[in-house]
Structures are given as structure tokens and as C-alpha cells.
Amino acid sequence: MKRLFALTAAAALCAPAATFASESVQAEIDNADQWVLQTGDYKNQRYSQLDQINKENVGDLQVSWTFSTGVLRGHEGSPLVVGDTMYVHTPFPNIVYALDLADEGRIIWKYEPKQDPSVIPVMCCDTVNRGVAYADGKIFLHQADTKVVALDAQSGEVLWEAQNGDPSIGETNTATVLPVNDKIIVGISGGEFGVRGSVTAYDMNSGEQVWRAYSMGPDSDTLIDPENTTHLGKPVGPDSGTNTWEGDQWKIGGGTTWGWYSYDAEENLVYYGTGNPSTWNPAQRPGDNRWSMTIMARDADTGMAKWLYQMTPHDEWDYDGINEMILTEQEVDGEMRKLLTHFDRNGLAYTMDRVSGELLVAEKYDPAVNWTTGVDMDPASETYGRPAVVAEYSTEHNGEDVNSTGICPAALGTKDQQPAAYSPQTELMYVPTNHVCMDYEPFRVSYTAGQPYVGATLSMYPAPDSHGGMGNFIAWDNTSGEIKWSIPEQFSVWSGALATAGGVVFYGTLEGYLKAVDAETGDELYKFKTPSGIIGNVMTYSHGGKQYVGILSGVGGWAGIGLAAGLTNPNDGLGAVGGYAALSDYTALGGQLTVFALPD
Known part of the structure; x- marks a missing residue:
């Protein structure tokens, strides 16, 4: 493998210099028909200029097509769309599919890494992955076992691999990567195992490490x-x-960067x-x-x-x-x-x-x-x-x-990793939140490499003296620090939001609903229940002159770890199993992409 890596790296270094990825990726981002980064753009605004679907007609949305990922754990992140190709990822084992949008979603290629399943128990809060990245004709995947892989976007061929961490001491990955200039920026997971956090830049064309910055x-x-x-x-x-x-x-000391x-x-x-x-x-x-x-x-x-x-x-x-x-x-x-x-x-x-x-x-x-x-x-x-x-x-x-x-x-925060969206039309931010509190019992713990290093027992429950639910979806004014409107939800909103030029904001719920609300008022305009709870992030794209909205459903993540991993002890899942026990009354495991569009 080392010899293969060296040969691949040498070949890449001999290739003609490419335009800095930030410039080429920005050009792809500027084409609103595509969804090129997990975050929508470099600014993490998760805003689309597409407006074919708007507040006047979003209530007419219908399911256009679906795709099963074949994996039954928590599905975070979203698909990417570059040109005529959609790239779909899964939780562990981190399969990547390339689908041909011009040919009824035909599978162009499939990449399925062979990872040691012993990494699964070292992953803190489900086997999630927040998606692949695209730049310079390559798809970048950061696997659960911390291997960073560059794939040819057209063929799925492995161009290079780099090992970013060591699962035997608790280092894993759940995050996407960010292509910047001629590098990709990657983080590390494992704070519950005493990992020292770091951020690393790898050369996009060779996989060689350029710099690494530790948190402490x-x-x-x-x-x-x-x-x-x-x-x-x-x-x-x-x-x-x-x-x-x-x-x-x-x-x-922790400080991980996932x-x-x-x-x-x-x-x-x-x-x-x-x-x-x-x-x-x-x-x-x-x-x-x-x-x-x-x-x-x-x-x-x-x-x-x-x-x-x-x-x-x-x-x-x-x-x-x-x-x-x-x-x-x-x-x-x-x-x-x-x-x-x-x-x-x-x-x-x-x-x-x-x-x-x-x-x-x-x-x-x-x-x-x-x-x-x-x-x-x-x-x-x-x-x-x-x-x-x-x-x-x-x-x-x-x-x-x-x-x-x-x-x-509670420890999972008023908001966890599920990303908010920003609309330059309203100058508001749309935030999926957790409305959850906890009891916390710390205890002394000693460090052993590769073993849990937590030192606390938690129990979670809805915040008292409020609507009784465990979540809200809010509109926030970031310059005044004020909530403009708030939508109560029965469970935490664990889905990433999407704002569009059509005046619509989309998000998903843990029960499995895709919802569309008015960006100005928060009034509900549409909802549809997908086959499993949604912890994925809503995205949109246009193909053949038609706008589509896509969402991965597949309950899991920290909030849904009880369902995803079959846990029943209320204190398991770092306290989440008991807090979200009722979730099993509303949804079940799944792994599906659902794509919506207006009727012809």
C-alpha cells in the first residue's frame, strides 16, 4: 500500500498545475443548478438562488424519485450534484454512489471501502458520515477509520489515500472535508476517547500532508x-x-474537530x-x-x-x-x-x-x-x-x-452539528434546535488508549415549563440577537435547513417529515413523511430545467442512537436513549434518498 501511495503521489505531482480549487469550486457553486459542497457554499449559508419552487406553489410538491442506500444507520449530510451526476454517501461502511441524472438515476459507479468493523464501537454517537466533497474532478471521502480517499469523479477510481488518524486510540471520523486552494481540510473525532483534536491540510493532488494544527x-x-x-x-x-x-x-485533552x-x-x-x-x-x-x-x-x-x-x-x-x-x-x-x-x-x-x-x-x-x-x-x-x-x-x-x-x-446542546441556513432576502438565520435539559453525574475515570474516557452519566428530558416537545425550528436575527419566530416540534430538529430564493425554508424532523415553511412568517406550507426519521440536510438542484429538493432519511445520530443501535438502557448513548425513547413509536430504521419536484 505504501508503494502504491508513493507511485500515485508521484504521478499526481508530475501532472500540470490546476487552477486553485477555491476558484474552480466557486465557479461550480455559482451555477445554482448544482449543489457542489455539503454546506452549499464556502460561507455555509445553505442558500439556493433557485426559485422555481416558491412559497406560492411549494404545497404542490410531489415525490419525483427515490433511491435506497442499502444501509440502516443514521444518514447525515446530503447528496452532491455536479453537472448530470449526483453523488450519494452512506454511514459506515461509507459507500459512495454516482448516479446519472440524465438516465433515470442509473448507478454509474459504486465505491465501497473495506473497513475494519472494530471502528464501529469507537464511534461516539452512531456511525454517521456528513458526506463527500467535490473539487477539481475529484470526490473526497473521509472514512470512519480516518482514511482520506480521493476518487475520480467520473470513474470512481481511487487516485490516492492518506491515513489521518489511528482508530486503535479512539480516533475516528464522521465529518466531511473542505477543498480550499490546492488542499483539502479535514478534522478528527474521538473526544470521548481522550483524543487530542487537530485539523490537517492535505495536498489535493498527491495526498501529502501539508500542515497539521492541534487544538492544544x-x-x-x-x-x-x-x-x-x-x-x-x-x-x-x-x-x-x-x-x-x-x-x-x-x-x-479532546478539542476534536468533527x-x-x-x-x-x-x-x-x-x-x-x-x-x-x-x-x-x-x-x-x-x-x-x-x-x-x-x-x-x-x-x-x-x-x-x-x-x-x-x-x-x-x-x-x-x-x-x-x-x-x-x-x-x-x-x-x-x-x-x-x-x-x-x-x-x-x-x-x-x-x-x-x-x-x-x-x-x-x-x-x-x-x-x-x-x-x-x-x-x-x-x-x-x-x-x-x-x-x-x-x-x-x-x-x-x-x-x-x-x-x-x-x-443537555449535553447535545441547544443545537448540535445540524447546520442552520441564512437567507440574504430576509437577513434571517433558520436554526434547527434541541429543547432538552439533563441531569449530570460526573465520576472519576482513568485514561486507557482506545477505551471510553467520558467520566459522566447523563439523563435527558424535554425542557420544563414550555410546549413539552424536545425541539424548535427558529428564525434568528444575528445582528440583534433575537428570535423572530419559533416552531415547536415534538422531537429535536436534527436536520440541516435550506433557504431558497423562492422564499421557502426546508427542514426535516426526527419522525421523518420533510417540512417547508414561509421564510418571513414561519407558516407551514408543506409536509411529507419519508420512510425514516430525518437527520440529513436538505439540498436542492435543477436538472433539465426543473428544480428538485432532496433529503436523506435514516434515523440515527446521537438523538436516534437508541433506534440505530438497538439500545434500550436509558443511560446508554450518553443519556440520549431514555430521552428519545418515544421516537420508536413514530419511525423505524431506513436509508433512503427522497427527491421532490413540482408536478409537470
């Missing part, structure tokens, strides 16, 4: 310049990735978030645990950090910070700013200047959030940018474990 560790590992990397406008200083950790705990990535070509910056510190028991890791729970802005070519912002110092509740960063250009106080908006697991929505890292807004996007009273927004304060923790909901006191009840949100 020495400055040489984190690619932080102590004097020129800032946190809330101030240099972070030397050893920032180790000096808020006790001893060598940072070496098994979420979404966005890119600003003008600034040449990649944006992403890091996950929870390890272990979940906060008493075992005194200090702020930098740079877990952090928004990061890095140079795409070198990996060097420009600015950082830690949202939840010394996390006590598993509030991973990996959710998407949505990039917009909007007016703030009469001035046009380049903004970054992030809906964190901790229940706070942040709006920042994405060039400088200035914090502009930090507000709760679910009124049930109670672990904090809010973020200190006074730049002159010693606690500027920090959330004020409510002692009643802390899970430690003076270094001792504390069993806490009624914490809102």
Missing part, C-alpha cells in the same frame, strides 16, 4: 504565534495551549470550532482547558492561527463548539461588516467580526438555557467574553464532583 499543546503544535494570534483583540502570549492545563492532561468548516477567499481564512475537553469530568482537568470549545480562524495555506475565541472555558457540560460558522456581509451600527455567526451547543449564538475576531453579539437562542446568565460584553472587564456560570448548574465545586439536575441545555 505547545505553540509549535497549535500553530499559534504568541504575539500575532489574538483572543478578543489581545495577543494570546506564549504557551497558551498548555498553560491552562494541569500537567500533561492536554495530551489527552464539525463544519467555512472559508473566506478574500481573507484566505478557514473557520471552524473545537469540541469538548477530555474528560467530561471537569474536576479532573482544572483550568480553562484552552483551546477546547474555541472558534478558530486559520490561514488556509499555512494553518497559522490569526484569532481565537474560547466560548466555554473549562467546559463542565460537554458543550462541543464544533457547529458551523456562517459567513455574511451585513450592516452593524451603520457599517458593513464581514460577520461570522455561530450557534453553539452551549445555547448561545455568537456574532463576530470574522476579520478581527471582535465579539459583537452573544445571546441565548433558547429561553430555557439556564447554566449561564450571559456573557460579559464589556471590553474593559477582566471577564470580558466569558459566560457567567450559575452555581446551581455547575458540575464541580472546589475540585470535587457535583451531581446537578435540571441543566439546560
